[in-house]
Amino acid sequence: MTDDARPARRTPQEPVALLLAGLAAPVEEAVPGLFSPPRRATAAPAEPVLEPGPEPLPVAPPRSPEPGADAALDEALEALFVAADRPLDLLTVASTVERPVGQVRRAVQRIRDDLDGVRGGRRRGFELREVATGWRLYARPAHDAVVRSLLEIETAGRLSQAALETLAVVAYRQPVSRGQIGAIRAVSVDSVLKTLVARGLVEEVGRSEETGATLYGTTEDLLAALGIRSIDELPPLAPLLEDAEDARAVAR
Secondary structure (H helix, E strand, O other): OOOOOOOOOOOHHHHHHHHHHHOOHHHHHHHHOOOOOOOOOOOOOOOOOOOOOOOOOOOOOOOOOOOOOOOOHHHHHHHHHHHOOOOOOHHHHHHHOOHHHHHHHHHHHHHHHHOOOOOOOOOOOOOEEEEEEEEEEOHHHHHHHHHHHHHHHHHHOOOOOOOOOHHHHHHHHEEHHHHHHHHHHOOHHHHHHHHHOOOOOOOEEEEEOOEEEEEEEOOOOHHHHHHHHHHHHHOOOOHHHHHHHHHHHHHH
């Protein structure tokens, strides 16, 4: 058989198509992974682990009123115990609020328990204590130190009798000099007057035209301490002076 007689060889179409596609496109796109190393599988990012937060503090349920409690009566009794300067017996309290003694006794017990924190509240710094003559509010013994310190400060801040007498002379005779004050009180008032000036109750208000002596008068702080607006609101002194003159006349 001659070459002309041999049948023509047919070229497979699939390899030709792949070759043509490879010439028209980059090799990596035509045959992925042909020259590049295989990609490693990337693990998915781990989700953040949230640590458990602090547990919420338990909220105490609101206290339900005690059966038979009378809020108005309790408030009235609290006001009485705060205002009283002596122990109050149950009969006096019951007469004041016009309630039966038994009802008042139960209210007193409720107030005492409330101040002691028995019913779930905060214990107070004072207590309702029963003594021989009745009930009264007292500071708890645990706070004796701070209470004692306060009392020492207040005691140190009180004026002596001599200072009070000198202050009265200045208040009623102002403007007045040191010599005039001493003549009225018949004692030396130098140290006492210095104390009053240091306390801010008395101040220099001028000088005498006749002698040139320093004149003293009261301050606004004294008015505030006395609870008055001006020195004119002081009680009249004339009736007291008349009694004093009568006493001197009898003594003579």
